[in-house]
Every structure is written in structure tokens, then in C-alpha cells.
Amino acid sequence: MDVELSARDLEWREEVRRFLADAVTDELRAELAEPRPAGRGPAEAAFWRKVGERGWMSLTWPQEYGGRNLDALRRLILVDEFEYAGAPMLDMTITSLAPVIIRHGTPANKERWLPGIRSGEIRFALGYSEPDAGTDLAALRTSAVLDGEEWVVNGDKIWNTGAHTQTHEWLAVRTGPDPGHRGISIVIVPLDAPGVTVQPIWTWGDHRTNQVFFDSVRVPRDHLIGEVNRGWDYIVAALDNERGHLGSVGGLRRVVDELIEAARVTVVDGRLLCEDPVARLAIAELHAEVEVARLLSYQVASGGVDGVVETVPATMLKVLVTELRAKIGSVGMSLFGLHGQLAGPRAPLGGLLEHTYRLAPLFRFGGGTNEVMRDIIAQRGHGLPRSGRR
Amino acid sequence: MDFTYSADQSDLAALCRDVFESEYPPEPALAEETHSAKLHAALAQAGILGLAFEESVGGSGGSLFDLGIAFREAGRAPAPTTFAGTVFAGLLVDRLGSAEQRASFLAPLCAGERLATVAFAEPSTDGDPSLLRTAATRAGDGWTLTGVKDFVPDASSADTIVVAAVADTGLAFFLVPAHAPGVSIVRRQTFGHDRQDEITLDGVSVPADAHLAGASLDAYLACRDAMVALQCMEMLGGAERVLEMSAEYVRTRHQFGRPIGSFQAVQHHIADMAIEVAAGAAAAHRALWLVAGGRPARAEVAIAKTWLSRAFVAVTLHAHQVHGGMGYVREAPLHLFSQRAKTLELQLGTRRAHLEAIAGTLW
Missing domain, CATH: 2.40.110.10 (Butyryl-CoA Dehydrogenase, subunit A, domain 2)
Structure with a gap:
């Protein structure tokens, strides 16, 4: 047992952080914060060019296809850091669909699609x-x-x-x-x-x-x-590739870190949040739960074989993290009282909390509804009989 | 990063499980007892009581991590409370005592010939060292202890009580024979039918060598982190057992002509329990691994306790729901876990105290 990231994992995390510090520009943040973006803007296009120049478009591919064959844990570290930095997420074409073409595609499929995917021209x-x-x-x-x-x-x-x-x-x-x-x-x-x-x-x-x-x-x-x-098999294979990402907590870690900082300077009803006994403990609990979720995500990713993480642990992680997102959004907004309902730049955390709150339902029903996820956990994890679902 | 046990650690877990299951069958009437002489002798025989102590003081020369594996299995039993109480007393003496104190105290403890407990809480505090009132004053070469200790696990069956008190040097610990003149023990009526006692120390005289000379606030807090990490492993083991019992029950219990485990509402109770347990396993093992490596882990330990204390209670509530009346009767073991879950939540720092400790690391 070793509950800590290895030196190699930490080096990788540093490499990703250095890249993001350079690539996530103020222009990119402003562009991504646009409430109703028409599509991919110039700053985001520039970001993807930098990802491509780094050779990261094929990170998760086997080496014989020009990839780095990144294992599930380091893939998760990457996604965590991208989320934390507020960067655009790596395209699932790269992370989960291209690997299906590599594994199951015909020679013609590979020749036709992989070069364009790696260059970013095909998404x-x-x-x-x-x-x-x-x-x-x-x-x-x-x-x-x-x-x-x-x-x-x-x-x-x-x-x-x-x-x-x-x-x-x-x-x-x-x-x-x-x-x-x-x-x-x-x-x-x-x-x-x-x-x-x-x-x-x-x-x-x-x-x-x-x-x-x-x-x-x-x-x-x-x-x-x-x-x-044979398409169903490919859908399942793509989903397996995606599982390691579903439980990443980088975004939630960012929200709670910003909440901790805001609590130092925010006065509600005459008291700093960090000195209010109820608010202190509420935020401490959110912090604890994000840490536990992150730890479980590392455990799930490090337990995978050949880069594919096990279904039941990854499914448990998906439910845990998405339920936690709803809690963080709701509890976080409440801490600020009437100001909690503000939107835009003058909102608590610049609107990050209320956006977390609005995004919460999507994560709970998206990526496989949490109801189906719980069916899977009970049936495949604990041998319960099939219910009504096919 | 690797969350798996080595072959030796898995073997140890299997050995512990075998001892608990064969020497302490899960019969609720038996489990209401707070001590089992038969089990305790078997734990000594198998080297489990002395797992974390050096061979030179009678121990098995294992690690704190190994002891954590034993606590996980103890939680499944659920083991009598004298197991944890005696081991915790041993840990304090091992870390805070002199070489002579360690040898004379730990050898009989590892051999199963000594039952001990730690007396920390008082009417004025559940666990904050700065709020202790029990006074230790020097009297000739020795000390005189005066004060009230509360919620002391199994003081009446212990031969030695490790008493926390305030001396002129600050926080201090003393080995007090349970039957010393001036010690009076009154059982508290607890909902869990366990044995927790109020101890009045009325000018109790102890010799100089009863004082654990290595005590300091930092040394105590480090030792307490180790105890809490072990307690988290115990809660984990209990929650895992309750999950297994519940899954087994809903697979086999039929209503409406089908197993109740085929109903989605029932499946979701099991899934939620499984998630609580999986996350708790990660948190408990991280805390244990860090303290076993001698690493500072105040926040990680508090996070584990915060999670597991809530999760174990939640798991037992789900379990009652899926078991219905079959799990509610006294002949069924479920309530043993339900009461242990709440008791462990409150002991060695309430959830609130641990959340406050986490908050202390944030601001």
C-alpha cells in the first residue's frame, strides 16, 4: 500500500501545471466565461494549438500510434488539473473515441480518421x-x-x-x-x-x-x-475509456478552494464566514468530502488494468462526485445569505457557486443517470438480481 | 499509488478474522458482553494484542498498519470493547512511558493478562486537553490525583487505568490501579449497553513510577491521531459487515414472489451503502498509512473520522430499512452495529470536534 502519488506522478502533475499556467490566458478565461458562446472562439483555438504542439492530442493512445499510452491515474491527474485551471476539457474524440478506432477499427478507419484527430482537424x-x-x-x-x-x-x-x-x-x-x-x-x-x-x-x-x-x-x-x-460494443468500450474522467474532482476542488478563500474576507450578518461557527464547519465538511472523493478517484484510477478502470468502482465514484457537486453548490450559495443568489462578476466567487448549482442536475442525470449507476453498483457489485431494466 | 494489501497483510487479515469468528461467534446475547475472556486469550495467543509493540516488550513486532488491519476485523465482529480499550492504553504507555514502564506494563498486556483503559474525558470536556480539571500534585516522591473522569470504557473490568491529568508540567498521564484507595467507579447508563464509567479520584496516591515521563501535549495528540485512525478502521470493518449482511439478506428474502433485492428502491439502499463504504475505505487506509509511517496526519485523520462516523451510522440506517423487522429484533445482530456506530462517532472526538480540527487547518 502507498496512499500517495509517486514521484513520477507528481512530475507529471507539475508538467501539466506548467503547461496550463502558460496556456490558460486571461483572454481564454474571458472567452469561456461568455454566458452563451456561439462556438469555439479564437482564444480556445489557440489553446488547442498549444495542446497539439505539445503532442498531447494523442496522450492516451498506444505508443505505436504516436501516443504516450498514459495510464488511468495520470490521465485523471491531467483532467483534474485541466478542470482546476478552468481550461477547456480534452476532447472525448481524443480520449475515448480514437482509442476505440485504434482497438476495433478497420485499417481503412484508422488511416482515414486518426491523423485528422491527432491534428485537431477532425472532432x-x-x-x-x-x-x-x-x-x-x-x-x-x-x-x-x-x-x-x-x-x-x-x-x-x-x-x-x-x-x-x-x-x-x-x-x-x-x-x-x-x-x-x-x-x-x-x-x-x-x-x-x-x-x-x-x-x-x-x-x-x-x-x-x-x-x-x-x-x-x-x-x-x-x-x-x-x-x-457491433456498434453497441464500441459504445461500451468508449464509455469504459471515459469512466476515469467522470469522477474527476478538479472542478469541485477549485470551487471549495475559492470558497475557503472567500470565507476569509466575506462578512455575513456582521461576522466573517471563517469565524462563524456554523459556516466554518459547513465549509470544513465540504473540504473533507472533496478530499475523500479525490482520494477515491485516485484509488479507482490506480486500480485499473491496461488503462481501463473497473466498472463498479468507477460507477460508485460517479455517483459520489455528482451528488457532492449538488451539495457544494447548494450549501455554498446558502452561506452567503441573500448575496448567494447573485449572478455575474459581483456574485460570490464571481458566479462560480451559482453556476455549480445550475450544473449539478446535468452531472447527476448525465453520463448515465445516477439511478442506473446505482442499479449497476447493486447488481454487479453485490450480486443483486436484475430489476425491470433490460 | 497502491491501495492493495500485501500477501502478508492479507494473511494477517484472514488470521484476525478467523480468531474473531471462531472465538467470538456473532450471537447477540454473547456480544452484549463487554468482555470475553475466551476471545481475549485467543487474541493474545495469536499475537494480535501485541501487534504494534516491539518484541523486546512482549509484542509481535508488527506495525501500526498491521494493528489497523486487526481493528478492521474487530469492527466486523463486532469485538468486545475491551480489545480497543486495552490496546489504546498500551499505545499510550508505549509512546509516553519509560523503558521500564513499557516493559512492565506491555508484557502482561500482550500476553492477555492485563486489561487496561484510558481515562481522558471529564465533566468539563469530551476531549480538549486544555479543559481538563483533574489535578496531579506532587506528594513526596509520588503524586496525588484528584478529579472526576467520565465515559471511561470498561474501567470496572480493567486492572489499570491510564489517567490524563494536569500537573505542574502540563498534560500528564498516570498508571492508576483500578482498585487503588480513593478510586470509585460508577457505571453510566448508556444506550448501547456497553460499559462506560465515571471515575472519581479522591486524593489517590500513586508512586513516581506511575507517571509516564515522556508525556507532552504533542506526543499525546500524535498518539490520539493513531487511535482515531485505528477507530476509523474499526468503523470501516463494521460498515463493511453491515453492507455484506444487508446484500445477503435482500438477495434471499422473497416478497411478492421475488427477492426484495430485485426492487430498484432496495437496490439503491445497497448502492448508497456501497459508496459510503468504498470512500470510507480509502479515507481510513490513507489516515492509517500516514500515521503508521510516523507522518503528520492531523487533517487526514480528522477527514477520515468525519467521513466514517457519518457513513457507519448511515449504513446502519439503510440496513435497518432493508432488513425490516427481521433486523430489528434483539436476536439479530444488526442493532449491535447500530449502537456501536453512534458510540464510536462520539468517542475520541465527535464529528463536530474533528470538523473543527479540519477548519483549523483551513484558516
Whole structure:
């Protein structure tokens, strides 16, 4: 047993911090703080160029594909530091989809997509959910039918967050007659292809997601990833790659650190928060819980094999961290009394708390609802029988 | 970073589990007893009582981490309270006593021939050293102790009580025979049916060599961190056992023609328990690992206690809910864990005290 990061891990953390200190500029912060961004701005584009120059676009890839084969723990350290610094998150095209192409893709898939992904010219939006297929994703109906050497795609996708900033859809489509998990494939669809319509949806968290319509969109036959009707396996594999990130606590650590600093100087009802017995203990508890969550995240990441962390521990972490986010947002706002409801630059923590509060529901139902997560923990972790869910 | 046990540590855990399970079967009527002579002898025989003490003083020459593994298993039993009380007294003497005191006190303790306990709390404080009132005054070569100690675990079954008092040198500790003239012990009525006593020290005379000469506030606080880390391992073991019992029960208990564990509402109780336990395991092991390595860990220990004290209670409440009446009867062991969870939360620093300690590291 060794509960501390190794010297190698700490060196890696320093390397990431040095990069972020240089790459996260005031211009980037200002751009990311825009309440309703139209898309990727110039400062963010510059940030990604720096990531690319560093060779970090393929960090998690095997060495034979030009990557650094970063293990799950150091990947988590990276995500933690990015979150803490308020940097844009590494694209999931790089971290979870490209590794699926590497592992399951055809030689043509690899040749066609990997170079562009590594250069940042190709970025996938995740086209999974549909209006009638959310948590029950296997009920999806968007179809792809082979017509000569082309797939013809029809249907619509929702909660398609990247559709206005990315270049292509990583699209889950029905290609076979079988219902459910079988008969699903992954097809890559350029977002500028004729027949694709992107319609914005604005959320309470001030981030833009989209509904995307596909009306007889034609893509070449070799845009299908891996084998036909094996798409469900690839969705699960991509999710496994993503698990290590779901429980990162860098963002929450930042909120609580700023709360601790604000408590030094903020007077509520005539008393500094850090001298108010109730506020002191409330913040101490948030601090303790973030620390425990971070420790569990390190434990989960360090327990992984071949870079893929175990499902049940990662699932427990997801629930823990997302429930904690809701608590931090709510408790934090309450500490400031009436001022807690302020938004914008004059709000407590410059609005970070109220934004945390508004984002909390997204994290609890997103990335697999916490209800399904709890089913998985009980069934796979403790041998309970299956419930009503398929 | 590696949260796994070595082969030796896993073997030790298995040995401890075997001793607790075979010498102290989980029969609630038996478990209401606060001491088991049979179990205590077996713990001595297996070298578990002396795990963290050097072989030169009769111990097994293991580490504090090894002792933590034993505490985790004790929490599963749940072991009689004399186990932790005696070991805690031994830790204080080991760290604060002279070579002669260590040898004469620890050898019989490791052999299972000495039951001891630590008397710290008083009517004026649960655990703040600056609020102690019990006075130790010099009398010739020795000392006279006067004051009231409260909530002392198993004082009546102990032969020696390690008493915290205020001397002219500051915080001091004394080895007081439980039957010394001037010592009177009155049992407190506690909800957990455990044995906690109020001790009145009415001019109790002790010789010079009863004074633990190495005592200082810092040395005591470091030792207390070790005790709290061990206590966290005990709470972890208890919570793990309750989770296992609950999962087993809902897998096998049928209603409406199916196992109740197939109902989502029941599954979510189990999932929430599992999360509390998983996070608690990480926190407890970090605290233990740091204190066992002699590292400063005040904040990490307080964080572990804060988490586990809340988590163990929460886990027992979930467990009662999924067990229903079957877990509520006195013949079932669940209530033993439920009362131990609350008692351990309050002992060695309440949640509030540990949160205050954490706050002290922030501002």
C-alpha cells in the first residue's frame, strides 16, 4: 500500500501545471466565461494549438500510434488539473473515441480518421440519444441503410452537445433488423453533409446542446467503424475509456478552494464566514468530502488494468462526485445569505457557486443517470438480481 | 499509488478474522458482553494484542498498519470493547512511558493478562486537553490525583487505568490501579449497553513510577491521531459487515414472489451503502498509512473520522430499512452495529470536534 502519488506522478502533475499556467490566458478565461458562446472562439483555438504542439492530442493512445499510452491515474491527474485551471476539457474524440478506432477499427478507419484527430482537424460530436431513446439508448431508431457504396442516414439525435463546434458525428445508428443492442452500428457523418440540420437547445446551465436531424444523408460505406452491427460494443468500450474522467474532482476542488478563500474576507450578518461557527464547519465538511472523493478517484484510477478502470468502482465514484457537486453548490450559495443568489462578476466567487448549482442536475442525470449507476453498483457489485431494466 | 494489501497483510487479515469468528461467534446475547475472556486469550495467543509493540516488550513486532488491519476485523465482529480499550492504553504507555514502564506494563498486556483503559474525558470536556480539571500534585516522591473522569470504557473490568491529568508540567498521564484507595467507579447508563464509567479520584496516591515521563501535549495528540485512525478502521470493518449482511439478506428474502433485492428502491439502499463504504475505505487506509509511517496526519485523520462516523451510522440506517423487522429484533445482530456506530462517532472526538480540527487547518 502507498496512499500517495509517486514521484513520477507528481512530475507529471507539475508538467501539466506548467503547461496550463502558460496556456490558460486571461483572454481564454474571458472567452469561456461568455454566458452563451456561439462556438469555439479564437482564444480556445489557440489553446488547442498549444495542446497539439505539445503532442498531447494523442496522450492516451498506444505508443505505436504516436501516443504516450498514459495510464488511468495520470490521465485523471491531467483532467483534474485541466478542470482546476478552468481550461477547456480534452476532447472525448481524443480520449475515448480514437482509442476505440485504434482497438476495433478497420485499417481503412484508422488511416482515414486518426491523423485528422491527432491534428485537431477532425472532432467528433457524440450522436447517441434520441427523443425516445435516452437512458434506454438501445431503443434508438435513427437508421442507416446501405445503398450501393453509401449509407443513407435518416432520423434525429438530441442532447448533441458538440454538433455546432465539432466537425463530424460519431453516430449510433440502426443497421440491422434486430431490436435492442444488436443491430446498432457506428457511422461517421460530416456535420456539413447535405441533409444535416443542427438546431440549438439552450440549457439552464447556459451551455448549448442541439437536436440534429438527418434527412437522407449519404456517407461513404467505409465511414462505418469496425464491423456492422457491433456498434453497441464500441459504445461500451468508449464509455469504459471515459469512466476515469467522470469522477474527476478538479472542478469541485477549485470551487471549495475559492470558497475557503472567500470565507476569509466575506462578512455575513456582521461576522466573517471563517469565524462563524456554523459556516466554518459547513465549509470544513465540504473540504473533507472533496478530499475523500479525490482520494477515491485516485484509488479507482490506480486500480485499473491496461488503462481501463473497473466498472463498479468507477460507477460508485460517479455517483459520489455528482451528488457532492449538488451539495457544494447548494450549501455554498446558502452561506452567503441573500448575496448567494447573485449572478455575474459581483456574485460570490464571481458566479462560480451559482453556476455549480445550475450544473449539478446535468452531472447527476448525465453520463448515465445516477439511478442506473446505482442499479449497476447493486447488481454487479453485490450480486443483486436484475430489476425491470433490460 | 497502491491501495492493495500485501500477501502478508492479507494473511494477517484472514488470521484476525478467523480468531474473531471462531472465538467470538456473532450471537447477540454473547456480544452484549463487554468482555470475553475466551476471545481475549485467543487474541493474545495469536499475537494480535501485541501487534504494534516491539518484541523486546512482549509484542509481535508488527506495525501500526498491521494493528489497523486487526481493528478492521474487530469492527466486523463486532469485538468486545475491551480489545480497543486495552490496546489504546498500551499505545499510550508505549509512546509516553519509560523503558521500564513499557516493559512492565506491555508484557502482561500482550500476553492477555492485563486489561487496561484510558481515562481522558471529564465533566468539563469530551476531549480538549486544555479543559481538563483533574489535578496531579506532587506528594513526596509520588503524586496525588484528584478529579472526576467520565465515559471511561470498561474501567470496572480493567486492572489499570491510564489517567490524563494536569500537573505542574502540563498534560500528564498516570498508571492508576483500578482498585487503588480513593478510586470509585460508577457505571453510566448508556444506550448501547456497553460499559462506560465515571471515575472519581479522591486524593489517590500513586508512586513516581506511575507517571509516564515522556508525556507532552504533542506526543499525546500524535498518539490520539493513531487511535482515531485505528477507530476509523474499526468503523470501516463494521460498515463493511453491515453492507455484506444487508446484500445477503435482500438477495434471499422473497416478497411478492421475488427477492426484495430485485426492487430498484432496495437496490439503491445497497448502492448508497456501497459508496459510503468504498470512500470510507480509502479515507481510513490513507489516515492509517500516514500515521503508521510516523507522518503528520492531523487533517487526514480528522477527514477520515468525519467521513466514517457519518457513513457507519448511515449504513446502519439503510440496513435497518432493508432488513425490516427481521433486523430489528434483539436476536439479530444488526442493532449491535447500530449502537456501536453512534458510540464510536462520539468517542475520541465527535464529528463536530474533528470538523473543527479540519477548519483549523483551513484558516
